[in-house]
Amino acid sequence: MPAILNAYAGVAGQDVINQLRQLAERLQGVRVVHVNSTYMGGGVAEILGKMVPLMQEMGIDTTWEVITGDESFFQCTKSFHNALQGNKIEIPDALLQTYEDTNQGMAKSLGPLLAEADMVFVHDPQPAPLLSLCPQRKGYWVWRCHIDLSHPYRPVWKYLREFVEPYDASIFSLSDFAQTLPHPEYLIPPSIDPLSDKNIDLDETEVDGIFERFGLDASRPLMLQVSRFDRFKDPLGVIYAFRLAKKYVPDLQLDLAGGVATDDPEGELVRSEAEAFSEDDPDIHILQLPSDAHRTINALQRAADVVLQKSIREGFGLTVTEAMWKGKPVVGGDTGGIRLQVINNHTGFLVSTPEGAALRVRYLLERPHKLQEMGQKAREFVRENFLITRQLREYLTLMVALIHGCRDRIELG
Numbered sequence: 001m002p003a004i005l006n007a008y009a010g011v012a013g014q015d016v017i018n019q020l021r022q023l024a025e026r027l028q029g030v031r032v033v034h035v036n037s038t039y040m041g042g043g044v045a046e047i048l049g050k051m052v053p054l055m056q057e058m059g060i061d062t063t064w065e066v067i068t069g070d071e072s073f074f075q076c077t078k079s080f081h082n083a084l085q086g087n088k089i090e091i092p093d094a095l096l097q098t099y100e101d102t103n104q105g106m107a108k109s110l111g112p113l114l115a116e117a118d119m120v121f122v123h124d125p126q127p128a129p130l131l132s133l134c135p136q137r138k139g140y141w142v143w144r145c146h147i148d149l150s151h152p153y154r155p156v157w158k159y160l161r162e163f164v165e166p167y168d169a170s171i172f173s174l175s176d177f178a179q180t181l182p183h184p185e186y187l188i189p190p191s192i193d194p195l196s197d198k199n200i201d202l203d204e205t206e207v208d209g210i211f212e213r214f215g216l217d218a219s220r221p222l223m224l225q226v227s228r229f230d231r232f233k234d235p236l237g238v239i240y241a242f243r244l245a246k247k248y249v250p251d252l253q254l255d256l257a258g259g260v261a262t263d264d265p266e267g268e269l270v271r272s273e274a275e276a277f278s279e280d281d282p283d284i285h286i287l288q289l290p291s292d293a294h295r296t297i298n299a300l301q302r303a304a305d306v307v308l309q310k311s312i313r314e315g316f317g318l319t320v321t322e323a324m325w326k327g328k329p330v331v332g333g334d335t336g337g338i339r340l341q342v343i344n345n346h347t348g349f350l351v352s353t354p355e356g357a358a359l360r361v362r363y364l365l366e367r368p369h370k371l372q373e374m375g376q377k378a379r380e381f382v383r384e385n386f387l388i389t390r391q392l393r394e395y396l397t398l399m400v401a402l403i404h405g406c407r408d409r410i411e412l413g
Contacts, residue, residue, distance in 0.1 A: 004057050011194045012389040020389065023396035024058035030399065031139070032062040033114060035130065036123035037077065039066055040291040041259060042228065043190060043318040044123050044146055050193040050388050051395070065110055067127040069102040074265050080125040083156035085148050085232060085313040091156065100129060107133035119399055128163040140168040140402045146190070148313045148336040149177040169402060173316045173337050186398050189340055190316045191391035192325060192382070197294035199325055202302060210299045214285055220251040221365050224304035226297055226322075229258050229270040229288075232313045234333070236277050237354045239284060241310065244358035246283070249365050257287040257300055301326050305371070306361050310351065314338050321386045324348070324378035329371060331360045341386065347378040 009017045034052060036044050048064055055062040069077075076095035083089040107114075107130055114120055114130065118139040122130055124146055131141050143164050149157070149172065157179070164170065164181065171186045172178045178185050192199055211218040223242055227233040235256055242254040256274060259267075271288060278284040289296060301307060307323035309332045316337030320330050324341065330348035332338040342348040349360040364371045 005054060007195060008387075008389050011383070012387050016389045016393065019393055020058065020396065023393065023400060024060065026400050026403075027396060028059050030060055030118045030403075031116065032060055032119045032121070032399075033117040034062070034064045034121045034123065035067060035110070035114075035127045036064075037067050037069075037074075037126035039064075041264070043316065046193075046196075046198075046318065047190055047388070047391070048123075050196060051392055054388070054392055055395075063113070065113070067103070067106045067130075069126075070098070071265060072098045073102045077126045078265055080156060080160065081147060082232075083153040084125070084160075086151045086153065088153050089156065096159070103127060103129040104133060106130065119402070121395075122167075125160055128160060131166055132163060140399075141166075142169045142171060142398070142402075143167045144171040145177065146173060146315045147177070148315050149179055150336070152179075169398070171398070174340055177315070177336075186394075188391060188394045188398070189337065189386065190318055190321075191386045191388045192318060192321045193388045194325065198298050199322060200298070202295070202299055206295070207299045207302045210296070210303045214255070214287060216253060216255065216285065216303075217251075218303075220253055221249060221305040222253055222255060222303060223306050223308065223361055224255045224257065224300055224323075225308040225310065226257045226300065226319045227309065227311075228264060229267045229274065230264065231266070231270055232311055233258075234310045234312050235270065235274040237312075237357070238308055238310050239274065239277050241308070241354040241357035241361065242284065244355060245361040245365075248362045252361075252365070253283045253285070255285045255287065255300060255304070257289055257297065259289045259291050259293070297322070298326075301328065304328060306331060306364050308357060308361070309333065309338060310354070310357050311335055311338060317341065320348075321382055324375075325382045327372075327375035327379045329364060329374035329378055331357050331364075341381070343377075343381065345374075347374060347381050 034048055038045050052062050052064045076099045079089050079091045111134055114134050115136045120141045121144050123144045169184045170181055171188050173189050175187055225238050246252045275286055301323045307328045307330050309317050309320045309330055311333040314336035320332055320338055320341045323330050330342050332342040334350035334352045342350050344350045351357045
């Protein structure tokens with residue numbers, strides 16, 4: 001097996017690598033295409049940035065394409081994202097027309113590649129219409145939804161469902177997100193790459209350097225949230241929780257670290273709102289990081305005493321997994337995919353309000369032994385459930401299943 005994949009045996013175990021080898025043998029010569037909306041920024045791009053090379057290493061002919069559009073296109077798809085996660089948003093016909101026209105243009109350029117592929121994975125709403133625009137396709141098409149679709153705004157979902165229904169299968173991160181569709185549906189949670197710059201072990205010098213670099217005090221406890229500047233990540237609620245916790249932990253400091261994805265036109269506005277709400281508090285640090293600041297995020301998560309992901313809606317939340325992998329219990333929003341990762345009182349705490357978040361932050365900071373114990377449980381939970389090798393295995397299993405007609409039993413030999 002290629003050395004790049006064997007490197008994961010020390011983390012995930014040799015049995016997992018052997019399973020990947022068995023599955024890959026059944027997929028030699030299969031041509032696979034992934035399509036999403038950005039090469040950089042956000043969890044989907046991070047996952048594909050690792051999964052695609054690994055599939056290539058296993059002899060599967062895999063490419064990754066990105067749908068491009070103008071500001072109106074991404075304004076429309078951001079509205080989709082917000083509406084699918086529960087906001088009541090009426091999308092103007094002009095934006096919907098831009099959405100369809102953009103996909104029409106991409107179908108012309110990508111059409112030959114997509115039509116000849118044996119397996120096409122279309123990620124999220126941005127490129128969803130491509131299937132209907134490739135009538136001569138020969139392979140299987142899978143719609144992969146990374147969004148919390150548990151309570152969508154129905155008119156928007158009804159519009160998008162017309163594009164999704166003809167797919168051969170769909171993938172959701174957890175059962176609560178799945179919607180009724182006329183094809184097989186699979187549950188595959190996202191994952192992290194333990195060997196990436198964002199998750200590898202760092203020496204203490206690099207971690208300690210974070211404090212001086214960003215004006216943080218290494219002698220004081222640090223509360224951290226890493227996420228895109230998005231209202232669903234509730235940055236204002238994090239700041240409010242910090243202020244409440246600081247009443248009991250006076251030397252507490254907060255770092256809100258994030259960036260802006262190319263397919264998210266609201267990011268700059270949300271960051272400005274957070275800066276205004278911080279009221280120039282010297283103990284609140286709001287960092288806008290470039291999309292490739294992986295080692296910086298790694299060091300911040302290792303330097304933090306308590307990590308938050310106080311999302312209001314969340315498809316999964318890779319930053320939760322990342323922090324847990326570094327032995328940090330996470331105080332997370334009681335929503336979506338965070339519930340898969342944060343096992344209350346074991347790998348962290350689930351909260352619904354800023355008051356609840358502040359209470360749990362105070363609890364952990366006042367009980368270092370409990371913080372360490374929960375952090376150890378969190379790391380092992382990630383090792384068992386949320387590494388890229390597990391997600392890759394499930395993708396390969398899905399591909400083998402589709403090729404074999406979704407039979408109940410498939411002999412790999």
